[in-house]
Amino acid sequence: MAKLKEVCTFYSGTGFPTKYQGNDEGEYAFYKVSDIANNVQLGNTYLSVCNNYISGEIAKEIKGCILPKDTVVFAKIGEAVKLNRRAITSADCLIDNNAMGLAPIQDKLRLDYFFYYMRNLKMEKLAESTTVPSVRKSLLEELEIKVPSLEEQKEIGEILDKVSVVIQTRKQEIEQLDLLIKARFVEMFGDPIYNANNLPMMCLNDLGVWNSGGTPSRTNPAYFTGEIDWYSAGELNTLYLEGSIEKITEEAIQESAAKLFKAGSMLVGMYDTAAFKMGILKKASASNQACACIEPNETVNIVWLYYSLQLMKEHFLSQRRGVRQKNLNLGMIKGFEIPIADRGKQDEFVCFAEQVDKSKVV
Template sequence: MIETCPLSSVVDVSAGQPAPKTSEFADTGTPFIRAGSLENLLNGGSLADCEKVPEANARRNGLKLYPRDTIVFAKSGMSATLGRVYRLKAPAYVVSHLAALVPTGRYDPAYLTHWLRGNPPSHLIKDPAYPSIRVSEIEDVAVPNTPLPEQRRIAAILDKADGIRRKRGDALVMADGLLKSAFLEMFGNPVSNPRRLAQKPLAECARFISGATPSKSNPAFWEGEFPWVSPKDMKVDTIHDAEDHVTESVFQQTNLKRITAGTPLIVVRGMILAHTVPMAITAREVAINQDMKAIAFDDAIDAIFGFWCLRVQHDAILGRVSTAAHGTKRLDTENLGAVPILLPDKRAQLAFVSIVRQFETLRTSVSDAVVEARDLFQSLSQRAFRGEL
């Protein structure tokens, strides 16, 4: 059995401070991390994407500056249920909803980050309807009492495996770039429309379907097998399943809607929109949460063609993202509805769809390599923290 010690004996455990008023943020200053910032940061975003607080305003609000390698995760609110663990790459201020584990030199930050991702603090939540974790409960978490040199050895192995996983994911992104090139070669950029093809705003050739979240206080809603897609599932182009599932009865008892197979999805709210607008197409019937929209194209537009017409405009769509008063990024319906959609004849659309179908075989092999790397990383993590690595 692995010897353990309290988390508080190896790091300083605390919580952040309340956010300053909106007027006290500025274009320059030190990053301020909210619970909603973690999704963006964990998906490759930069601290530079976060809101910034000038030093004078930080002092006036009594904000504590947390050093590089501090580990943060949500300790209250629905974000606490998501298990997102992030290690600071530079000093930052932290909101009060986040726990902060400040390094003391007695524990390797990389090792602890890997351990917490494999043993998420969300297991400390007692009531899922009102998620909350006390700082004292975090302090009492038992972590492996592993010698520092061994921690560093294990962290180096896991970092390398995680690097392989990320590189194969990057290869998948490069493969997707081939389809973007094919679309642009056949139809041109929808924004500039160099081929002078007929086009319409998205709102005039499709309808938007909103999502919802069934009550977490009713566990029966969450015991089914019907995929409920949220932004955390939008890391792939094709949605085959989701992390969360709901029961069939939820469609009769709530306003949640079924989304048919072959429907494009887009994230319209969340901090990930600071740098990426996730889009995917459904391979099966799903439901979606309120931070997303489903796009049902008219009969004149093939859904796969329509999806790629949106995908090739990613950067332009990103430019339509705005910031809500509380700092969250959003893509409102008016701005999304104004995105131009090309209207070539159906034969040209289907010619492109045929290329997409052929490409899927190549993409599947790359995807398999990504899954293999992910499984390797998870296996190594489990073995490492069982003392088998």
């Protein structure tokens, strides 16, 4: 075993002045946390998509930390910590000061072996319990990693590569099943954005009771020792939500702005890259203030609503506000209108979707 500080070089991020942002040419790519997320979501192990570039002169002016090729980068602060996204630099570059980089020392660690280690490191468990989650460099330096011989590392990496191919193939199969469900929705109800079937329009506010979540005070760590699921918007990644990273107590619900939402309600993300991510609660749970929640009435089947909103997601996201961070708010979401089908037809579609979903676990 070895400590990370013994087998890796640590690189910090650099503050990125607004006046230098937005250039699509330059000597160095300057990756923000959102760029790391975009690359991971595109399936890129190595960073290739970037929205900002700077010259060598500007890098010197801002005292930028240049990260070498083959450095593993990740978010170190904010809700992005909980998403556990990792990528590898493909050339010398910079990262913003919300991120960190670790480069394995070549005669001690193979990059592929180390990357698998980092991908499986649950960073949110290392984050300090403050209002904004953050991971300290000093803590990471003391983490231990098993360091077999370089030949053994190569063998382990090759095995994990094969496993990754199987996982990726399965993900692609699941994505195709999701496309099948969405195609069936359009076949039955038309594209909800254009409403060619002339279905009646209703505000989301009229489809149930809406609320937003809240965060118990981090100054009372006891609030976060309970069994009640407490979701952040970044965790809304599946149709049904199986369990949150953090849990809170009943006292936290009673003594803060947090609320207990009923099973069968649906959470909707409101802020930045998590805007309009959604998930349906399988049991009574809470969320932070970055989530809205609808407890549906009899007008709508919540699973039907989930797929309807998925198809209209980009339409709604285009109405976000903000310059540096594109956000929605509860009032905006409640005011959005969607075409509403007959409840019987909704239920028919949901039966189809549930049958397809069963194929995902075969």
